[in-house]
Amino acid sequence: MDVFVIGQAIHPPAARIADKRLEELVFDTAHAALADAGVRRTQIDHVTIAGSDELDGRSISSMLLAAPAGAQLRDEMKCTDSGLTGLCVEAMRLESGIFELGLLVSWCKPSTAPVEDVMRMRCEPFYTRPIGLNMTITDGFFAQAVGAEYGFDEFGADEAVQDSYRRAAQNPRGMRHTVPGVAAIATSPYVAAPLRQAHQAPMTDGAVAMVVASGAWLKRNSRARPLARVTGLGWRSEGYDLGRDRLAGLASFRGAIADSLDRAGLKDCSALDLIELDSQTGFHDLAYRAALGERTPEAISPSGGAFAQNPYFCTGLVNAAEAVLQLSDQAGPVQVAGARRAMAHGSHGFAQQGNVAVVLERA
Numbered sequence: 262m263d264v265f266v267i268g269q270a271i272h273p274p275a276a277r278i279a280d281k282r283l284e285e286l287v288f289d290t291a292h293a294a295l296a297d298a299g300v301r302r303t304q305i306d307h308v309t310i311a312g313s314d315e316l317d318g319r320s321i322s323s324m325l326l327a328a329p330a331g332a333q334l335r336d337e338m339k340c341t342d343s344g345l346t347g348l349c350v351e352a353m354r355l356e357s358g359i360f361e362l363g364l365l366v367s368w369c370k371p372s373t374a375p376v377e378d379v380m381r382m383r384c385e386p387f388y389t390r391p392i393g394l395n396m397t398i399t400d401g402f403f404a405q406a407v408g409a410e411y412g413f414d415e416f417g418a419d420e421a422v423q424d425s426y427r428r429a430a431q432n433p434r435g436m437r438h439t440v441p442g443v444a445a446i447a448t449s450p451y452v453a454a455p456l457r458q459a460h461q462a463p464m465t466d467g468a469v470a471m472v473v474a475s476g477a478w479l480k481r482n483s484r485a486r487p488l489a490r491v492t493g494l495g496w497r498s499e500g501y502d503l504g505r506d507r508l509a510g511l512a513s514f515r516g517a518i519a520d521s522l523d524r525a526g527l528k529d530c531s532a533l534d535l536i537e538l539d540s541q542t543g544f545h546d547l548a549y550r551a552a553l554g555e556r557t558p559e560a561i562s563p564s565g566g567a568f569a570q571n572p573y574f575c576t577g578l579v580n581a582a583e584a585v586l587q588l589s590d591q592a593g594p595v596q597v598a599g600a601r602r603a604m605a606h607g608s609h610g611f612a613q614q615g616n617v618a619v620v621l622e623r624a
Contacts, residue, residue: 262352262356262490262491262492262493262494262524263355263356263475263476263477264352264355264356264473264474264475264476264490264491265473265474265475265476265479265487265488265489265490265491265624266471266472266473266487266488266489266490266491266585266621267298267300267472267473267474267479267485267486267487267488268294268295268296268297268298268299268300268471268472268488269294269297269298269469269470269471269472269488269582269585270290270291270293270294270296270297270469270470271290271434271467271468271469271579271582272286272289272290272293272368272467272468272469273434273467274434274435274436274465274466274467274570274571274572275436275465275466275467276372276436276463276464276465276466277372277466278370278372278466278467279372283317283325283326283368283370283373284325284326284329285329286368286370286466286468287326287329287330287366287368287468288329288330289468290366290368290468290469290470291329291330291331291364291366291470293470294364294366294470294471294472295331295364295472297472298472298485299484299485299486300362300472300485302331302364304362305331305335305362305363305364305472306335306336306360306361306362306363307335307336307337307338307354307360307362307363307364308327308330308331308332308335308336308337308338308363308364308365308366309337309338309339309340309347309350309351309354309363309364309365309366310323310326310327310330310332310337310338310339310340310347310365310366310367311339311340311341311342311343311344311346311347311350311365311366311367311574311575311578312326312339312341312367312368312369312574313341313369313379313574314341315374315379315382315383316369316370316371316374316376316379316573316574317370317373317374318373318374323337323339326368327339330364330366330470331364331366332364336360338350338354342609342615342617343574343575343577343578343607343608343609343615343617344367344369344469344574344575344576344577344578344579344607345539345575345577345578345580345581345605345606345607345617345619346496346577346607346609346617347365347367347578348365348471348473348491348578348581348605348619349494349496349617349619351363351365351471351473352473352491352494352619353494355473355474355475356475358475360475361474361475361477361478362472362473362474362475362478363472363473363474364470364471364472364473365470365471365472365473365578366468366469366470367468367469367470367574367575367578368467368468368469368572368574368575369466369467369468369572369573369574369575370466370572371464371465371466371572371573372464372466373466376396376464376573377395377396377397380394380395380396380611381393381394381395384611394611396611397452397453397456397461398453399503399611399612400453400456400461400541400542400544400545400612401452401453401454401455401456402453402503402508402612403508403544403545403548403612403613404418404453404455404456404460404542404544405454405455406505406508406509407508407509407511407544407547407548407551408455408544409505409509410505410509411509411547411548411551413544413547413551414455415447415455415456415457415460416447417543417547418455418457418460418542418543418544418546418547419443419446419447419459419460419543420443420543421540421543421544421546421547422441422446422459422460422542422543422546422568423440423441423442423443423446425462425540425543425546425562425565425566425567425568426438426439426440426441426565426568427440427565428562428563428564428565428566428568428569428595429564429565429566429568429569430565431565431594431595432564432565432569432593432594432595433593433594434564434569434570434583435564435565435568435569435570436463436465436569436570438463438568441459445459446459446460446543455544456542456544460542460543460544461541461542462540462541462542462566462567462568462571463568463571464571464572464573465570465571465572466572467570467571467572467575467579468572468575469572469575469578469579469582471578471581471582471585473491474487487624488585488588488589488591488624489584489585489588489589489603489621489622489623489624490621490622490623490624491619491620491621492524492525492526492620492621492622493520493521493522493523493524493525493526493527493618493619493620494520494521494524494618494619494620495516495517495518495519495520495521495522495523495524495617495618495619496517496520496615496616496617496618497512497513497514497516497517497520497615497616498513498610498614498615498616499512499513499614499615500614501611501614503611503612508612511548511549511552511613513613513614513615513616514549514552514606514608514613514616515552516616517606517616517617517618518530518553518604518606518616518618520618521604521618521619521620522604522618522620524620525602525620525622527602527620529556530553530556530557530558530604531556531557531558532602533557533558533602533603533604533620534558534559534560534587534597534599534600534601534602534603535558535559535560535561535563535584535587535597535600535603535604536553536557536558536560536561536562536603536604536605536606537562537563537564537566537580537581537583537584537603537604537605537606538550538561538562538566538580538606539566539567539576539577539580539606539607539608540562540566540567540568541567541571541573541576541608545608545613546562546566549606560597560600563583563587563592563595563596563597564580564583564592564595565595566580574609576607577605577606577607577608577609577617578605578607580605580606580607581605581607581619581621583605584603584604584605584619584621585621587600587603588600588601588602588603588621588622588623588624589623589624600623601622601623602620602621602622602623603620603621603622604618604619604620604621605618605619605621606618
């Protein structure tokens with residue numbers, strides 16, 4: 262693929278960003294990404310936004326957020342699956358040859374529109390109505406299924422969570438939560454057995470933006486500095502069924518990873534120097550690692566992933582931004598020495614129903 266990230270910005274996260282309207286959060290992040298790329302908004306020929314009406318707490322939220330995202334008088338397209346899906350859409354727009362320089366912006370403020378309330382509403386129209394499902398309950402089903410399939414229990418999840426917090430504590434772009442002791446994790450209340458409250462990555466408010474250019478644009482603008490090249494994309498989705506085969510099979514995760522590697526011309530994950538996983542719980546982290554098998558990169562989620570910051574809808578795109586920082590030697594204390602290839606992973610839907618993977622390499 263002839264697609265390059267030339268600038269980006271990650272808004273400082275917080276449990277609640279109370280001093281900015283959502284429009285201001287989006288504007289500030291988009292503006293910072295343009296400044297990082299050294300380009301003006303007038304040079305952008307299109308904008309891709311990734312956001313959720315429900316999580317924004319308003320209908321057709323792009324009517325209010327497209328302009329702050331930089332899309333006034335520009336071709337604009339909205340992706341509603343996830344922030345990392347937005348990067349796939351953006352890359353394909355550039356690969357079409359119609360566009361050459363784009364701005365991708367994604368955001369989420371769970372403090373304004375609680376994710377659990379949204380997910381409970383999404384369950385209502387379906388056959389799951391009598392169960393009273395929400396995201397936590399489906400993650401509990403997932404934890405039970407993958408634990409039985411791969412042979413780990415909640416004590417393994419306790420240690421996985423603590424390890425994630427240790428890595429996250431070193432990341433200057435994260436929340437730098439205090440690293441909890443295993444006992445504190447193991448005695449936190451159950452939310453959907455075997456899933457405990459401390460097994461879940463805390464939600465945060467946040468936003469991320471990227472300036473993405475085609476190879477043709479870079480040739481005409483030799484002063485621009487590409488940070489990373491997008492080389493492979495993959496995404497898969499599964500049905501709503503919450504049976505053991507769907508939950509423990511991890512088919513969409515495996516498929517998205519395999520597709521992105523194939524399109525990047527790589528045999529398996531051992532060709533990568535790092536992978537940033539979207540692990541929303543300790544059980545997710547263990548399950549993803551088990552599904553990857555033995556041929557994995559040495560560095561897995563060096564940023565701390567969702568335990569560093571977790572603006573739920575765009576956490577996958579934050580993972581991509583962290584990967585870009587690694588490939589441009591700007592990751593700071595969590596830098597993986599000599600990183601040349603990286604993968605960003607994002608998931609969405611009930612119990613990792615949808616998965617996205619993007620392979621990037623040093624420009």
